Amino acid sequence: MDDPHQHHSHDQPGRRTNWALLGFIAVIGFFLFTEHRAHLFGILPFLLLLACPLMHLFHHGHGGGHDDHGEQSKEDRP
Template sequence: MSAKLDMFVRFLIGALLSALAFWVLENHWQHALGLLPYALFLTCPLMHLFMHHGHHGHHEHSDRAGKP
């Protein structure tokens, strides 16, 4: 696939997902507001999973624990 076609396909998918999200929120706004507290609690574990990937298991902390 050429770069222009690939960029167009990504734009088209993004536009379709945005339109779908708008339609769902427009027609089901009350349901979306009802799920908002659960979304807040769901962000906590997701942030933990995606934001702590750079720590590499804390191996350097275990090496320092035995040293005075």
């Protein structure tokens, strides 16, 4: 039977590759952030302004289904 705690040699290269890739992405992300921080912070107000229309596009409302916009229905009119 296979021991679940036994490490197979063919699993190690994949794990090393994943860790190396993760480290590489972290280093690149760090340098991109530190070198381009002025660009990122300069565009931040525009991203906040863009968030408003995007929120209205993707927000589906609270409670939903009210199409009358406060008008009385035909049955409720005198």
